[in-house]
Amino acid sequence: MRDRYLMCSPEHFEVRYVINPWMQGNVALSRNDLAWRQWHGLAEAIGAVAEVERIAGEPGVPDMVFTANAGLVLGNTFVLSHFRHAERQPEEAHFEKWFRQQGFQVQRLAPQLAFEGAGDALLDRGQALLWLGHGHRSSAECAPALASLLDIEVEPLRLVDARFYHLDTCLCPLEGGYLLYYPAAFDADSQARIVARVPAARRIAVTDADALEFACNAVNSGHHVFLNRASDELARSLAAHGFTLHQTPLGEFMKAGGSAKCLTLKLNELRRPAARAAA
Ligand code: ARG
Numbered sequence: 001m002r003d004r005y006l007m008c009s010p011e012h013f014e015v016r017y018v019i020n021p022w023m024q025g026n027v028a029l030s031r032n033d034l035a036w037r038q039w040h041g042l043a044e045a046i047g048a049v050a051e052v053e054r055i056a057g058e059p060g061v062p063d064m065v066f067t068a069n070a071g072l073v074l075g076n077t078f079v080l081s082h083f084r085h086a087e088r089q090p091e092e093a094h095f096e097k098w099f100r101q102q103g104f105q106v107q108r109l110a111p112q113l114a115f116e117g118a119g120d121a122l123l124d125r126g127q128a129l130l131w132l133g134h135g136h137r138s139s140a141e142c143a144p145a146l147a148s149l150l151d152i153e154v155e156p157l158r159l160v161d162a163r164f165y166h167l168d169t170c171l172c173p174l175e176g177g178y179l180l181y182y183p184a185a186f187d188a189d190s191q192a193r194i195v196a197r198v199p200a201a202r203r204i205a206v207t208d209a210d211a212l213e214f215a216c217n218a219v220n221s222g223h224h225v226f227l228n229r230a231s232d233e234l235a236r237s238l239a240a241h242g243f244t245l246h247q248t249p250l251g252e253f254m255k256a257g258g259s260a261k262c263l264t265l266k267l268n269e270l271r272r273p274a275a276r277a278a279a
Helices: 032-047 091-101 142-150 188-197 208-212 232-240
Strands: 004-008 051-055 071-074 077-080 105-108 121-123 129-134 153-158 171-174 178-181 203-205 219-221 224-227 244-247
Touching (some): 004 032, 051 091, 142 153, 153 188, 232 244
Antiparallel strands (some): 071 077, 121 129, 219 224
């Protein structure tokens, strides 16, 4: 089965306010024509190996292009986001409508919890586990709430660098149980829990330079990995682990603090069988 991704066309994309450090100094400086070209470049690259579904952008919500933040998909359930910042909250109704129309069962967490969907909640690709980033956007209490709502084990990770404010800016589970990540974005305890959960041979730690090019903000479909830019060293490491790398420039979206992964939301997320408890 081919993977399916949701992308939102960038007709209303711009940097209009500042809610993360990348947007600082970039208000009104993004170029919509170049953003379109970059967005099409990504959509076409992914479209060569997977299905890309589109939702139209809406006026007044320039960050709606970042569909990763719409919510979290697991099977036929869609857990709708509730954005921390007022600027993005109007996106919720647009995404809710689309997911209902597509036949998803739409759920919400308790209204006092901020939750930014698959920007902060990432399913591992080697074990039945949901990684949850908190500290900037999603509330830490989303971890127990998602565990009971979805009946899945959740590993909360505390994010400590404002430039890596969503989990998907600094961690990307890859097929085969690999984990691409930037250790310095996490507190020491979270780094230790990542090490405890993922064997050394499956961890691919990136350098500061790759992290700042949003290399961890990658889309992974089968053995294909799509991202903005990777150093030669990272490209060699991904190839050595069996991945085919596609670099596609996304500089206009980086002015808003987003890149390849943020611009997509995987729609076919199947539940992975939990490891059988030892008898
Ligand atoms: N400007 C957006 C924000 O600050 C960017 C979101 C990027 N999305 C992501 N999944 N990391 O919310």
